[in-house]
Amino acid sequence: MLRGLDIRDLLIIDRLELDFQPGLNVLTGETGAGKSILLDSLGFVLGWRGRADLVRSGAAQGEVTAIFDLPPGHAARAVLEEAGLPASDELILRRVNTSEGRKTAWINDRRASGEVLRRLSETLVELHGQHDDRGLLNASGHRAILDRFAGHDALRAATRTTWRARQDATRALEAARAALADAKAEEDFLRHAVAELEKLSPEPGEDARLDVLRRRMQGAEKVREDIARASAILGPNGAEGAMGDALRWLDGAAEGTEGGLDDAIAALSRALTELGEASDGVTRCLEALDFDPYELEQTEERLFALRGLARKHDVAPDDLADLAEALSARLQALDSGVERIADLERDFKQADAAYEKAAQALTASRQEHAAKLDRAVEAELAPLKMDRARFETRFTDGEPGPEGRDEVSFTVATNPGAPAGPLAKIASGGELSRFLLALKVCLTGGEPELTMIFDEIDRGVGGATADAVGRRLADLAKGGQVLVVTHSPQVAARAAHHWQVAKKVEDEVTLSTVTPLTADARVDELARMLSGDAITEEARAAARRLIGDAA
Secondary structure (H helix, E strand, O other): OEEEEEEEEEOOEEEEEEEOOOEEEEEEOOOOOOHHHHHHHHHHHOOOOOOOOOEOOOOOEEEEEEEEEOOOOOHHHHHHHHOOOOOOOEEEEEEEEEOOOOEEEEEOOEEEOHHHHHHHHHHHEEEEEOOOOOOOOOHHHHHHHHHHHHOOHHHHHHHHHHHHHHHHHHHHHHHHHHHHHHHHHOHHHHHHHHHHHHHHOOOOOHHHHHHHHHHHHHHHHHHHHHHHHHHHHHOOOOHHHHHHHHHHHHHHHHHHHOOOOHHHHHHHHHHHHHHHHHHHHHHHHHHHOOOOHHHHHHHHHHHHHHHHHHHHHOOOHHHHHHHHHHHHHHHHHHHHHHHHHHHHHHHHHHHHHHHHHHHHHHHHHHHHHHHHHHHHHHHHHOOOOOOOOEEEEEEEEEEEEOOEEEEEEEEEEOOOOOOOEEHHHHOOHHHHHHHHHHHHHHHOOOOOOOEEEEEOOOOOOOHHHHHHHHHHHHHHHOOOEEEEEOOOHHHHOOOOEEEEEEEEEEOOEEEEEEEEOOHHHHHHHHHHHHHOOOOOHHHHHHHHHHHHHHO
16 A cells, blocks of 8 residues: 655656545546646656656755565565565655656665556556556456456466476477487498497596506517627526626536635635626516517507597597497487487477366466456446447467466457457547446456545446446545545545645746645535535535435
């Protein structure tokens, strides 16, 4: 509910503070007094797009503050939470417009964008009038209006769920078909590459291991000849044999030297032992360096094959095993692709059937409740002196979507035999006002937290019809809040709270004022609306009768 509106330096308003109440709030005044300025100001603080030149002449900036009650569970709280803004039982919106045209907004003292204001406004205020393109006259919103009337939350949720499942199945099927098409385009390459990799059967780390083995064998080939020469020189046919001969000769000659060769023979024995150990070590090394030249050839061929295949596929040799696995998986997907697509097509058909069932159930319920809405609106039109008019909700098939496949539009025919058409194009000003009011009366269930504003919706009607309009506005205001800008005394007489909008000139400056009316002042205002500037006692008496009849 809108509790307060504070306007400073906008158009012909210097400072204005309004405290609104639950029920039917009525603003009246002469044409040009500034009633529309109040709506412009409210629209400005709510982020609606409107006139640009709002700042009062001579002022540096204009400012509007609106205060709303925000009970727990109000839809505005979800908008605030999504925007990261604080929420409490009181919502304060403030927006400033400088004379240069720069606009700045705050929500509960936090800076906010005009987009957030507009999203909030959809949960706070609903405007209806002859130029209303935000609500009932906007055909793009008629389906949602019908769904609210019918209470289709569960059916719409079911349709959205099955639509998402259908979309998931569609994407999976399309992806599988695209993958199969890509795989078929490279089938020859895949089969050749997989066969080549399977034949080579590369292993991780194999390149480094073969490289070490190859280097070892190449190094052995270079040093083996020198080691073999050394082995021959040290062996029985070389130094070992010569030292052995020398030792035997010395042993034979030792008896004749009376111990003179003992030290020499001992040293030579020790040397021969050391030489034997050295010869054995050289022999062992030579045996260790012994390899099959064919093994070196095989090692090099394997190493070159691995590196050549790695260059061919532009990967590291150690990645060939992973590549082989990946290409094999793609080939397997190709071979099983047709079967996989058959499974996905079956899944899609099931998802599509579930969606069609949910969408058809939603369509059937919409058509059933559309007939109820049509009858309800026409029943409301009769007291509004439009008993010969016809209201019809029309359906056309649209593209399937999360809300079903129905395109919904409200059409009217104002006279029997006349063609039906869109609300905004067929009805005249007064007729349009009454159509909108009748429709709103039928749609008002379950929205007590929404402030409804009717801008001269009673234009073009009077007498009993205006009285019927006033009755329905009063009914709408029960348990909620309705703001009405009106020129009709029959409507104003039913107000629970009445304000008079007037212009005054001070120091050659025109200003607009809004005054809450006392009981006596209200009688005078209704009398003025009935008789004009000259208020007579007869007009006051008529005004009192209107107020009494409305009580």
